[in-house]
Amino acid sequence: KIFLINFAMGIVTGIVQEFQFGMNWSSYSRFVGDVFGAPLAFEGLMAFFFEATFIGLWIFGWNKLPRGIHLATIWMTVIGTWLSAYFILAANAFMQNPQGFQMSESGHRAEMADFGAVLTNPVxxxxxxxxxxxxxxxxxxxxxxxxxxxxxxxxxxxxxxxxxxxxxxxxxxxxxxxxxxxxxxxxxxxxxxxxxxxxxxxxxxxACGADASFSIFSIGTPDGTGEVWSLRVPYALAFLSTHDFNGCVxxxxxxxxxxxxxxxxxxxxxxxxxxxxxxxxxxxxxxxxxxxxxxxxxxxxxxxxxxxxxxxxxxxxxxxxxxxxxxxxxxxxxxxxxxxxxxxxxxxxxxxxxxxxxxxxxxVPGWTVLISLVAFTLIYLALAIVEFGLIFKTVKEGPQPLPGPDDPDPSEVSVENTPSTVY
Incomplete structure (x- = not known):
């Protein structure tokens, strides 16, 4: 139930980002749209519909599907969510390390050149x-x-x-x-x-070797303008960055x-x-x-x-x-x-x-972005209060009692006689 509450809230709140691309980031959308469109399309048309289909079967399949098949539907939902995450992360990885593209003749737009390279970005x-x-x-x-x-x-x-x-x-x-x-x-x-x-x-x-140290805690100005005191681990940053204690950063x-x-x-x-x-x-x-x-x-x-x-x-x-x-x-x-x-x-x-x-x-002037940001923040805050309220209510209710040895097999109970809370 907690998963379903969060799933529904994720759908409602995630749609907004689609509009942000076109409204507040139109120059970015024009530049990267040919590349971004492919993984996001796969996420929407394949992964999302995949997980939406199987979560529907899981929600409405209680006491209707054989238990093994019903259990498989939630596993398929998990696979769908992971696929969705992969395609979204592939789009984000292009922002971190762009590859698999070529610049248009005008030089103002990135065009897809190798979709496989986008999906296998090391990031x-x-x-x-x-x-x-x-x-x-x-x-x-x-x-x-x-x-x-x-x-x-x-x-x-x-x-x-x-x-x-x-x-x-x-x-x-x-x-x-x-x-x-x-x-x-x-x-x-x-x-x-x-x-x-x-x-x-x-x-x-x-720095290299011992000089490439990692500061666990620093007092003063971590922005580099001055340092009063710091607790440092020699060689740690070199090893984290290169897997070599004598490496250079x-x-x-x-x-x-x-x-x-x-x-x-x-x-x-x-x-x-x-x-x-x-x-x-x-x-x-x-x-x-x-x-x-x-x-x-x-x-x-x-x-x-x-x-x-x-x-x-x-x-x-x-x-x-x-x-x-x-x-x-x-x-x-x-x-x-x-x-x-x-x-x-x-x-x-x-x-x-x-x-x-x-x-x-x-x-798009800055004041309109500020207004929309404040408005969405207030809406999201209200949705967050609703979500946490529903989750806390579900937690307090706890699980439904398990059937006793003398109770009928749930798979044999007719839909008309099944409590709505089961669904």
């Missing part, structure tokens, strides 16, 4: 598992939170105890997948967008010089020679992303320990409350992770091809 090949594992981690956190809410109240113990273990182990396993896929994504990021990695560490001058100053003189001199004047993003945003979002994920997995490990079979002490009430608040941890990590991904790409809307400032609609 999407690493970004996709990273996204899926983080989504699984969030789902496991929701399961953990729901179970903890019932267990602290002594409700539905037979169902919630094993489900709690499922959620805790799911968090740990998914976190391992997030770390491994994130490591590979980091290597690709260094090769395709070295400025993003330099900005993540606020590394102004290129390019700094912001060297990259700015390279971009302005060799790679992108035609854009240098527009950005005043500075191709770096807003450093405090990339610096802290990179750490918050890892921090939220790390806290979530620590809660999961502690949860498995205090709920182990041979535990001598009962689980304290405050521990259950912490477990309930585990649900948003992975979600916050996902949110700041996307802030890092998109803000770290700046000032580019398509890396190396188009600046963000060149992608806006030329005839």
């Amino acid at each position: 999407v090949l690493t970004q996709f598992p990273h996204t899926i594992f983080s989504a699984i981690m969030f789902a496991a956190g929701v399961i953990t939170a729901v179970c903890a809410w019932h267990l602290v109240r002594g409700q539905n113990l037979e169902l919630m105890r094993p489900a709690l273990k499922f959620g805790l182990w799911g968090t740990i396993i998914a976190f391992a997948g997030v770390v491994l896929s994130g490591d590979q994504l980091g290597l690709v990021m260094v090769n395709t967008q070295p400025m993003k990695m330099a900005a993540a560490e606020a590394l102004f001058n290129s 390019e700094g912001i100053n060297d990259l700015n010089n390279l971009y302005a003189t060799t790679k992108f001199p035609q854009f240098a004047d527009q950005v005043n020679g500075n191709f770096a993003p807003i450093l405090w945003v990339t610096y802290w979002s990179f750490r918050w992303m890892m921090g939220f994920g790390g806290i979530a997995v620590l809660v999961a490990i502690a949860g498995l320990w205090v709920t182990r079979k041979n535990a001598k002490r009962p689980v304290a009430r405050w521990m259950w409350k912490i477990a309930i608040w585990q649900a948003p941890l992975a979600l916050f990590g996902i949110l700041v992770g996307w802030i890092f991904t998109e803000m770290g790409r700046q000032p580019w809307i398509v890396f190396g091809q188009m600046l963000t400032q060149d992608g806006v609609s030329p005839n």
Whole structure:
């Protein structure tokens, strides 16, 4: 039920982005439309209809389809959602690392040249598992939170105890997948967008080996204007960036010089020679992303320990409350992770091809964008309140009671006699 509530809300809120492309980003749409259109069309015509069909069969197939086939429909829905994610990420990967295209004769539009290259972009090949594992981690956190809410109240113990273990182990396993896929994504990021990695560490001058250190925490001005104190791990940034403790990482100053003189001199004047993003945003979002994920997995490990079979002490009430608040941890990590991904790409809307400032609609004044942004924010806030209210109501209601040994087989109950709540 929670999945269905979220699915419906995702459809309602996701449609708006389609209009944003044409209204607020018309110059960008004209430039990239020939390339963007293909993966987004596949997402809409194949993946979305695929998942919509099978989720319909799952919703309305209770007590009508054989149990095995009914179970298969939700698995097919999952495959559809993953396909949808892949095509959307393929479109986003083109913005991070454009490939599989050629410029039109006029030089003002990117045209599709190799659809296979768009779908096999190294960014999407690493970004996709990273996204899926983080989504699984969030789902496991929701399961953990729901179970903890019932267990602290002594409700539905037979169902919630094993489900709690499922959620805790799911968090740990998914976190391992997030770390491994994130490591590979980091290597690709260094090769395709070295400025993003330099900005993540606020590394102004290129460094190698021990000098390429990773600051776990910094006090002062992480934007590079001054540093009072920082806790650093020698060699860590070099290893994260190259898988070599003696590897070298390019700094912001060297990259700015390279971009302005060799790679992108035609854009240098527009950005005043500075191709770096807003450093405090990339610096802290990179750490918050890892921090939220790390806290979530620590809660999961502690949860498995205090709920182990041979535990001598009962689980304290405050521990259950912490477990309930585990649900948003992975979600916050996902949110700041996307802030890092998109803000770290700046000032580019398509890396190396188009600046963000060149992608806006030329005839749309800023005040109209502000009004629409405020209006949609208020609408989304209202929808969020409705969604969380429905989810919380569903959680409090809990699962429907399982049929007893003397109850009739649900598959043999006629539709007329079946409670509407089953559907």
